[in-house]
Amino acid sequence: QRNVLTCIWELPLELSDDPTKAADLLAYAINRGQKYSVYEKLKTEQLIDSMSVRVDDLGGKEHRFFQITLELTEKGVKELETSVLRCFETLAGYRSTGIPSYLYQEKNALAQLFYQYQSRQDAFQFAMKVGDAMVDETLDTYPRGQVLASHYDPEKVQQLLELLTPESCVFSLLAPSELTGVTPDKQEKWLGASYALRPVPSDWLNLWADAKPHSAIRLPPPNPFVPNHLSLVSTDMPSLPQKIAENEFGIAYYCRVPEFQTPESVMHLHIRSPELKPNPHSACLGSLYLDHLTDVLHPLLASAQSAGLSTRFDLDPFELSLEVFGFSEKAPLLLQEVLKQMPQNPPTLEQFNIYVARHKKDYLNSQKDLAVRQGKELLDSLVVYGKSTKMQKLQELNTITYEEFLDFHKNLFEKTYIEALFGGNLSLQEAESTWLDVQHIFARTPYPKADQPARKVLSLPDHNGPFLISQSIEAQGNAALLLIDQGLFTFEHRAAQEILSNALHEAFFDTLRTKQKTGYIASSSATAIEARLFQSFFVQSNSHQPEDLLYRFELFLETFNEDLATNIPEERFSMIQASMIHSLQTRFRNLREKMNLWDMLAFDEKGNFTFIDERVQALQNLPYERFLALSKEFLQRKNRKRLAVLCEGKLPNPFAYELIAPDQIPSIAKYSARVD
Structure with missing residues (x-):
């Protein structure tokens, strides 16, 4: 159970559609990590677990909100007036000192750096982001006005600080009734959530309104980690990692x-x-x-x-x-x-x-x-x-x-x-x-x-199984998960597994979710763990029992495998094969992704830095007939190396068969004569 307090102020037009970005500057100053921040003070007093300050565009650039969110500890809920007081003490301190120009310059400089050196993104996500942003700025200046503040305006910041008072704030608290002492007496229209509306005690409002700057909460000093030199070192080095x-x-x-x-x-x-x-x-x-x-x-x-x-x-x-x-x-x-x-x-x-x-x-x-x-x-x-x-x-x-x-x-x-x-x-x-x-x-x-202990992975027996684990849980809904052990890793087997998994993912979702409507989460994936191959399937359902889901998994696999050449004809095999090769060759779109790859190969694959090249070569060399043979071997019922996990949660009226004995029929039903 999370205890979340949100303090929200609706900003007027001149502070919402504001080229100086005064609200963003204030949020940056409060959020900036430092020893004497309000976060550190609240954390020291054991009142919060986390904190965030941001400006939300809930209604577009002309209708923005300044928001402080505290994830409170139990002590923080019980001492709610003190938790909120620290926020108003912070605002009081900034009101008395203003936000210095070095923080404005720091924020603007970093915003420019982040835009200039942003990581490569998925093309569709990038297009969506740009499309959403372009409506808020003319093309002759885009994206400068969205990224950078136009100038430093201390008067605008002061206007904002004067606005952020207890009287103009909406407070929202999400916490158990046992902690708050408030019993919900209203119900939200759409989702049926229970809530209550209560006035803020006047003594709290007076306490917060009279807040004075706190000696342990100060403005952040200049950030020592802002880069000053962005020169590049020589690239005349080997492309692969060297010991x-x-x-x-x-x-x-x-x-x-x-x-x-x-x-x-x-x-x-x-x-x-x-x-x-x-x-x-x-x-x-x-x-x-x-x-x-x-x-x-x-x-x-x-x-x-x-x-x-x-x-x-x-x-x-x-x-x-x-x-x-x-x-x-x-x-x-x-x-x-x-x-x-x-x-x-x-x-x-x-x-x-x-x-x-x-x-x-x-x-x-x-x-x-x-x-x-x-x-x-x-x-x-x-x-x-x-x-x-x-x-x-x-x-x-x-x-x-x-x-x-x-x-x-x-x-x-x-x-x-x-x-x-x-x-x-x-x-x-x-x-x-x-x-x-x-x-x-x-x-x-x-x-x-x-x-040092060796890393190990599960290896299911060849001749026993399949196996089933069932557990009851307190959460709403049911789930079924199926793991198929596909044996030891070889580059050829991994290539076949990847192509097969790509086709399975689409077909499984289409069958279990779209056609059968068994649940709102239905997915499958393939992975290699410690040189062993696994294929997994899972569904989350609010309508079907876990055993029913599992039987549908098996029926899907049996049917898919019987018609494997129809489900994955050679033309489709070639398309997936080419897509997998392209993905392996281009999926590392930025430095961090590439370094994560080298890290995995250096220490999990014992320094085999040609691992990806070998996977690409295995995909290129895999013939269609060999793929069909390996895929049938992976999915056939003779492969008994299967482990299912069933989680039965709480459903209001589950469709589940009740086990009875023959002599119980008269006690649960009645015999009716024919009515003409």
Whole structure:
């Protein structure tokens, strides 16, 4: 259950259709990451989990809204007047100081950089975006007026700040009645949602109206991560990644990626530690650690992100991963600052309890996910060794003590093995220097590769099966998921799987959703995990029972396989084959996508950087008759390597057969005589 407070002000025409973008400048100033922001103050007081400030174009450029959204903790709901007070204290502070010109210049400069170096997008999405935007500006200036503010206008900003008062604000709170003490007494017309309208207490309004600037909430200083130099390093380098270091502490690769002539870089780090184990208990400890780390780093990371330099953390059963991507000039500096913080500053007991409560809420909320999402989470945990469901983590979370977490935090980086990839607008020397910084921070005791647990994937038996797992859930709706194990990876088998999956995806959707109308989500996909091939199918339904859906899956597969040559004639095979080849050769549209590919090939495929070329060659060399033979082998009922997951949720009036005995008929029905 999320607790969300939204404060909305409707802007007058002169502040909505405003070439100086005063409202956007104020939102930028409040959002800008820094140590003395209102976000950090609210977070320190344990009143919020997250916060956003934005300007919404709900009614076009002439009808805009200024909006502050707080995702509140339980304490934040109970102390709602204080949570909102901090926002008005922020506005009061900005009212007294104004928004300085350096923030205007910073925002405008970054807006120009983001437009100039935007990543390649899907052509259709780009056309839609441009089409929507062109109606708001004449072609002789487009898109300058949409991207940049015309000039710095402190009077317009002051006019906006004077408008943002408690009396002119609409407050909306989404939270359980048990927390708010308010029982909904109205029902929304279209979706039937329950709600209540209540006046804001006058003492709250007076408190907020009289708000004074808070000493712990200040204007952000100039952003140190705004790039000053956008020059490109030499592209006279090999097009494939090259190994720049390997020792007992880790391995590092570098690639200039010369096809992308932009001042951007991407850095990947994968940190392995014996403290990270493939079980739910370790997953909880690692997740609590990341929660604390991102809280500590938030001022730094948010400041960098606003300047086009982002950081992403990820945790899997075997390693902690870190990615830094964006404008390249300050990227090594950001990475160094992040790495310095990672082994330091464990949380206090009070902070630890907050993180535990936050995780508990997240894990409990997962029970309200769509049935198909819960089924997929369970299926993924069964297929990938060491992957855990949120319910498994919830059970373990309750057993973790503060002392155990402190031991985990202390030992996490005592013994490590690190895999690194640096690329983009970085020189070889910069990559080598950054790798040395990584080694300097983490190279304490090596974590031998021989001691590291191997990644494993499910391999279903050839002669037993198929298998079925069924579970009841609390969410609305039902779901059925089917996984077919298609055996070990070979380039030829992967090529056949991809072409077959492309045809299956369209036919499955058409049959299960369009024609049979079994559910509003119906999809299928093919994947390769740890050199093993899988095909999956899933449907989310509010009308059909899970068993019924599964039987329809099998009937679809049997019928499709029997008429395989009709469903995929040679002409269609050739079209899909050409499309798959083109997709593999062109799907990496920007530096980050290409670096993600190199990262996967460097460490998952053991440095086989010709992997994509081999896949293309396998597609090119696959004859139609061989494709038919492999496809029939994948789908035939003789392939009993199948695992189904059925999730039965709550339906108001399910169409389900009730099991009875013959002698029960007289008690549930009656015999009627013929009526002439």
